[in-house]
Amino acid sequence: MSKAKSGMGESTIALNKKAKFDYFLTDRYEAGIVLEGWEVKSLRAGKAQLTDAHILLKNGEAFMIGGQINPLLQASTHIRPDNTRIRKLLLNRRELNHLIGAVERKGFTVVPTAMYWKNGRAKLEIALAQGKKDHDKRASLKERDWQRDKQRILRTSS
Template sequence: MADKKSKKNTKQQNATIAVNRQATFEYSIEERFEAGVVLEGWEVKSLRDGRIQLKESYVVIRRGEAWLSGAHISPLLSASTHVNPDSIRAKKLLLHRHELNKLIGSVERKGYTLIPLKMYWKNGRAKLEIGLAKGKQLHDKRATSKDRDWQREKGRILKKG
């Protein structure tokens, strides 16, 4: 029994599939949500191989449902021989109704944006972390860059001293 658990833990250590690094630079993240993703079989196989790009993707709300648009999943040549894969099709996101209502209110009334932050495996299922975010101005980006540089420099000073 202990052998099965150790095998599972080693498999779960590399649970992150993709990270949208540009998101934290372009936006200030107010709140994070975890959403399930409705995928086709060939998409799951491609995700297991790490073939997804979240950089230019975004989340839209249509008719009370959340959809992931612009995420590019490259099809595997061996896995998608019998289907015609659409690599940038919109994927439905699975959220609780109260979470959806909160997101709809924030996006429509308060001017927030929904952006995908990270995709990862959780209990064998692909999950997407989405962020409720506000866009940063140029001066905000400069301040973030300055803070990051200062933290790095401070670490170096403390390490020497």
């Protein structure tokens, strides 16, 4: 049985590539997610999207807003699934205090970067982030293009 099927080990459900382009990412944290049954089934089928998601810190708790988990067609008829509902994140108090302090005092924001399975449980990787300016984004594009060209040159020369 593969690692993903056995529930042991880690496998990626969704990535937020836009976060790395739009923000400078610093500290990363692993958070649990409060999910309903149909959401877990949809995650196992890979129907999650994090591109428009962000994290809200309110009353000493963290919530994910805008992350989409699309329901399966086989979802039960008596459940009315909401694919963009607000989902609570599970962090310990010390991590929450650090995040709240960075957001309130230093002007950081918190963004989700990845969703994955860990020991059969869905986890969300979140990161403290600072927004990039347009010239920083151009530098990121230039660096990415250079890396791609460098790989192409190495491939053709060998």
